[in-house]
Amino acid sequence: MQISEVKNKDQEKAFLDVARALYKNDPEWVCPLDSDIDAVFDPSKNTFYQHGEATRWILKNDQGSVIGRIAAFINEKKANYGDKRIGGIGFFECIDDSAAANLMFDTAVEWLKERKVTTVDGPINFGENDQYWGLLVEGFTQPSYGMAYNHPYYQKMFEDYGFYVKMEQITNEFNLEKGLSPRFVKIAEYVIKRRPNLTTKPFDPSKIDQFAEDFMDIYNSAWAEFENFTPIKKDYVIETFRKIKPIVDPGVIQFAYVNDEPAAFVMCLPDVNQIFKKFNGKLNLWNKLRFLYLKKTNFITRVRVVVMGSKPKFQNMGLESVLTYRAFQHTINNTNVKDIELSWVGDFNDKMLAIHKGLGAEPSKKHITYRLELN
Known part of the structure; x- marks a missing residue:
């Protein structure tokens, strides 16, 4: 070899x-x-x-x-x-x-x-x-x-x-055709009702600069205490938003504000792999045209919840539940999506796993991040 x-x-x-x-x-x-x-x-x-x-x-x-x-x-x-x-x-x-x-x-x-x-x-x-x-x-x-x-x-x-297990990353999923968990809906609507200073906004691609600023603010605060965390920069967020712009459904990226201060977000993305499976890795001009056509025909039936985040001072307020509720309401009312993939959550993140359970999601995948100590 x-x-x-x-x-x-x-x-x-x-x-x-x-x-x-x-x-x-x-x-x-x-x-x-x-x-x-x-x-x-x-x-x-x-x-x-x-x-x-x-x-x-x-x-x-x-x-x-x-x-x-x-x-x-x-x-x-x-x-x-x-x-x-x-x-x-x-x-x-x-x-x-x-x-x-x-x-x-x-x-x-x-x-x-x-x-x-x-x-x-x-x-x-x-x-x-x-x-x-x-x-x-x-x-x-x-x-x-x-x-x-x-x-x-x-x-x-x-x-x-x-290599030994450093952490497990859990992915759960549920089917929207079964409806949202009544308990989850009750919690989300209760939080909305009792917090008049709370507002939510869907992502607006025409205002990338402002939403990138809000995303960076929330993200850097939410993950500051995690091991080996490095703050993200606005340029990186803007580039990420521009990259996903052709595939994103703005209604499934939601931001929460408390007294107009950026407080939490949830980012979901359509599972474009359902289309990319046909391309064998090649995104040439013909496949770009095929992508645009298939995207318009509601070919995509699955959404992936990529990341959620909340500033520490706004945690335990139920904001993640409200944003998830808003995103899934949009999905039910405006798309052909049937399956929601909640991926992936570290085994240390009890709060997020509890949200998955509250939604009625069931385990679907497990990934492992391994670690090797060099002696």
Whole structure:
């Protein structure tokens, strides 16, 4: 076997194509857009390169066929935490061969060691954790847009190498045709009634600058106490909003304000993977036209709840329930969506898991973020 760092166009193409080869007989897999994966490793498109670095490798067998891939990252803004220096690996794909997996793990770990890393998390993304994050271990059904999907045997490869569970990420789902839980509706309407100083607004794409400011304000306050947190910048939020603008339904992104102060938000996105499954990773002009057509025909029947957040001083007020209620009201009244995916929530987040339970959602998937200590 031969492992090579990706340094030219042919290797970049091989890095993408190995996934297509490994999943060609898997009816559930959805090929991520090539442009999305390429953007992760493009310093001109990924702002994380401003304070970090990443690289990737492909693995070939003795006959010259690509049989695996892996990437490694270090984000200097999040690397140093306590007595640890943390790096990451991700975008792992491999044939069912432990020697091949171990060679790729060894290569990525050695690269991280050269950068004084003592702790490795994976599989993760060189970006925020709402995409390509965690190893799927339960619920091997069609993934929604941005959610990681992999072969079941990867779990044994990670654990045999020495990775242990850092956290579990739980995804629940429910069907809107069954209606919202009466208890959940009662709670949301009660909060709305007893808080006259509370207002809600759907996202307005024509006012990206203002909503980006509000999102950043809430997000940075809500996550400030989490391990290794780095505040997001407004430019990053604006770029994210611009990226999702072609696919977003403004009614399922809701903001709450208390006395006109940004207090909480919920962001949901249509599951465009239902359309992208037809594209095999290629977003050329023809597929862009197909996307616009299918989007208008109510082809999408699933929405993914990507993230919720509330400033600490407004927590325990039920704002998340109100915003979720507003978003789902819009979905029921204005779309053809039937299924809601609530993804993914860390096992430490009891409050959010309680909201899932209150909605009547049922478990559908589980991802694991692993950790490896380098001695």
